[in-house]
Amino acid sequence: MRLKPILVSFSIFIFYMHSFGQAIKNDFADLENAKTVLVNKTYIFSSSTAGFGKKQEFPKNGKRQSTIFKEEKNSTWLLISMPYSGTFSFELSPKDPADDYDWMVYRYNKKLGSDIARNIALPLRSNISRNDNSVAGKTGLKDGFQNMFAVPGPGKSFSKTIEVNKGDTLALIIDNIYKTGNGFTFNSKLVLGFPLTAIIKGRIFSNADKMPLPAQLICEDDSTGTLISQATANANGAYTIKVPTGRSLNLTAKHKDFIFKSADVILNKLADSVNFYLEPVDDGKKLILFNIHFAPDKDIILFSAEPEITRLINFLKEYTDYDARIIGHTNNNPFADSRYLQRLSFNRAMAVKKKLLASGIIEDRISCMGMGGKAPIVTSKDPLEAMKNLRVEVELNLRTEEETVKKAGQ
Numbered sequence: 001m002r003l004k005p006i007l008v009s010f011s012i013f014i015f016y017m018h019s020f021g022q023a024i025k026n027d028f029a030d031l032e033n034a035k036t037v038l039v040n041k042t043y044i045f046s047s048s049t050a051g052f053g054k055k056q057e058f059p060k061n062g063k064r065q066s067t068i069f070k071e072e073k074n075s076t077w078l079l080i081s082m083p084y085s086g087t088f089s090f091e092l093s094p095k096d097p098a099d100d101y102d103w104m105v106y107r108y109n110k111k112l113g114s115d116i117a118r119n120i121a122l123p124l125r126s127n128i129s130r131n132d133n134s135v136a137g138k139t140g141l142k143d144g145f146q147n148m149f150a151v152p153g154p155g156k157s158f159s160k161t162i163e164v165n166k167g168d169t170l171a172l173i174i175d176n177i178y179k180t181g182n183g184f185t186f187n188s189k190l191v192l193g194f195p196l197t198a199i200i201k202g203r204i205f206s207n208a209d210k211m212p213l214p215a216q217l218i219c220e221d222d223s224t225g226t227l228i229s230q231a232t233a234n235a236n237g238a239y240t241i242k243v244p245t246g247r248s249l250n251l252t253a254k255h256k257d258f259i260f261k262s263a264d265v266i267l268n269k270l271a272d273s274v275n276f277y278l279e280p281v282d283d284g285k286k287l288i289l290f291n292i293h294f295a296p297d298k299d300i301i302l303f304s305a306e307p308e309i310t311r312l313i314n315f316l317k318e319y320t321d322y323d324a325r326i327i328g329h330t331n332n333n334p335f336a337d338s339r340y341l342q343r344l345s346f347n348r349a350m351a352v353k354k355k356l357l358a359s360g361i362i363e364d365r366i367s368c369m370g371m372g373g374k375a376p377i378v379t380s381k382d383p384l385e386a387m388k389n390l391r392v393e394v395e396l397n398l399r400t401e402e403e404t405v406k407k408a409g410q
Contacts, residue, residue, distance in 0.1 A: 029053025029076060033053070033077070036080075037079070037188065064119070067149040069128065074179055077171065078174070079169055083303050084224045088162045088189070097131075102128045107168065125160065126159070128152045145160050203233070203239070204233050204278065216230065216255070220252070225307045249266065260287070260315065261278055262291055282396070288391060289312065292308050301355065312352075313355070327395060329389060329390065331390055345371055346370025
């Protein structure tokens with residue numbers, strides 16, 4: 001006799017659990033559970049947002065102003081912190097151009113959630129325009145657009161970029177009006193606003209035979225890792241690149257089948273010269289990486305190291321016949337215990353290894369060691385010059401055919 005009530009209760013429970021499950025399917029659907037993302041990186045959301053999470057921050061309200069969602073349907077919240085001042089933009093690219101993604105950007109603070117609930121929070125930018133198939137459904141913030149908002153209906157797919165300061169955090173809510181979307185790619189960009197008032201000239205050679213190389217030159221800001229300018233040397237290895245003055249810069253020269261090389265520059269005049277001598281890729285050669293920066297006395301890799309890490313990853317993916325021994329180095333601090341410095345340098349090498357593994361480099365190719373301050377390359381008492389001792393080196397070891405066969409079988 002009790003079976004029927006139990007079955008009815010169980011059916012009701014399943015119904016509510018199914019409905020509740022639909023609402024919280026997306027892990028980042030609420031502001032309080034927003035996904036933190038980095039600038040100048042690409043994120044792929046392999047499936048579309050589904051539901052509005054535990055809380056519908058924008059319940060249906062037809063009286064809201066046209067620059068704010070009338071109703072949150074299938075949302076994702078992202079938090080984006082600004083590591084430096086500059087111009088922020090982003091592009092959202094639907095996998096299926098038929099999907100219609102709307103979005104709003106807010107300046108984030110601890111009161112934002114309650115201000116949204118009270119209908120007093122105003123977005124910095126929003127775009128609620130109808131999906132445009134002529135641009136494959138893409139939307140975002142983009143140079144060249146002056147509109148801060150795009151209201152419902154046909155209109156512009158992009159809105160004006162945002163000037164941000166170091167330490168700012170933006171909260172972005174992305175909402176797909178359809179339940180069955182196929183996901184999207186999110187790519188953001190933060191560009192420094194430095195005027196390029198100076199030039200650096202020089203030549204690039206092969207160190208083996210002193211022949212000129214038509215290599216690529218990249219200039220990055222040392223404190224943030226942001227790309228500032230690029231140039232390509234001519235057939236005689238000669239290049240000219242525009243740069244800002246008064247900032248710590250990283251110049252990197254790259255050419256196929258050669259080890260990329262960087263130089264640190266602070267330009268306090270309108271012109272200077274820097275020459276590069278690149279080593280060919282070969283067994284036993286080393287990449288000397290000055291621009292993998294760590295937090296003081298820690299093995300935490302700083303954000304500004306991302307470009308150098310990316311170059312190393314791409315290099316190892318291109319030259320798959322080589323294994324890599326990562327060697328950490330510290331300065332030779334006479335007041336620090338040598339065992340502490342050795343351990344710190346090893347842990348820093350391991351931190352780089354973790355980055356390589358996360359990018360798909362197989363572990364069998366990578367080994368680590370720490371040298372502490374035992375192998376300085378600069379003995380100058382100049383603090384800026386001595387900073388070159390704080391480096392990561394990557395020694396290349398060409399695998400024999402037997403080693404390759406053995407590792408392939410493991």
